Amino acid sequence: MPQLVEAKGWEDDWTGTKDAAARRRMQTRLNTRAYRKRKSQATAGALIRSEPLVECWNNEQQSVSTVPASRIKQLYNARNPLLPKNLREEHFEIVFPLCPDHLITLLQFNSLRASAVNQTLISGILVTLLDCNGDEEIMHPELLPPALLPTALQQTVPHGSWIDLFPSPEGRDRLIQATGTFDEDELWADCIGGLYEGFPDDEIERRGMIAWSPPWHISGWEMSEGFLKKWGWLVKGLPGLLEATNRWRMERGEEPLVDDECARHTTA
Structure with missing residues (x-):
């Protein structure tokens, strides 16, 4: 009978008992025993479900499987690692210092970052009036490094904003005066274009400008030999750049x- 599942002996059999009080006591005892059993099983199940799982190597299947942490010692011994060595360790053969080829892109990135610094410095300093014919006004010039202060030519002649980033007043004026006689995109590419256009390493090495120190001063910049030969008209006689x-x-x-x-x- 299902009512007697938890009965342990004849003393738990209440079916033949005519005394109502005695029958209720036996039924209560069996119900309490059944409740405690269910609670114990539920607690054990919760412990099993919450037990952490560990990834282990299955030699038969040659794959990683997860097993309860309590079964680790049963399934694996100290002589057999949980994971094979080739999965637990990965070796990289990296030799320092890196060869110079690794530095080429980094040098161009430094030039790009230096230009971004100068752009940040002049942002908010040069303000264009709402009038379309209005010139740029210098706001708070004391906040700007002297080498980046706009020249009279910058303030009166329309020009590309990228020219304002060059930390040489004489160089900026020369670029403005030569506007239309050279390829601006080509100049940009020779400076840092290899970051975007994927020039070969040996070609990038012959191009560009390198920023070594605070970019708002010309002494922190260096020209590559190829840049000097190609864009010598821009830098010839320019104070400071060749010396730097x-x-x-x-x-x-x-x-x-x-x-x-x-x-x-030569102009076209």
Whole structure:
């Protein structure tokens, strides 16, 4: 009988008992026993469900499987690792210092970052009036490094905003005066375009500008030899840039560049 499932002996059989009080006592005892059993089973089930799982290597299936943490010692011994060595460890052969080829893209990234710094410095300093014919006004010039202060030509002649980032007043004026006689996109590509256009490493090495120190001062910049030969008209006689370039080159033990290497710029 289902009512006697929890009965342990004849003393728990209440079916033949005529005394109502005695019958209720036996029924209560059986019900209490059944309740405690169900509660114990539920608690044990909860413990099993909450037991953490561990990833282990299954040699037969040659794959990773998860097993309860309590079964680890039953399934695996100390001589058999939970995971094979080739899954637990991964070795990378990296040799330092890196070869110079790894630095090429980093150098161009530094030039891009330096330009972004100068852009941040001049943002909010140069304000264009609402009048379409209005010139730029300098707001709070004391907050701007002297080398980035707009020249009279910058304030009176429309020009590309990228020119304002060049930390040389004379260089900015030269670019404004030469507007329309050179390819602006090509100049940009030769400076840092390799980051976007995927130039070969050996070609990038012959291009561009390098920023070594605070970008708002010309002394922190260096020209590559290829840049000087191609864009020599821009930098020929420019105060500070060739000197800064040679200072950085000599620190690396390289020969200085000379003014005679500058290319002549001819207009179309």
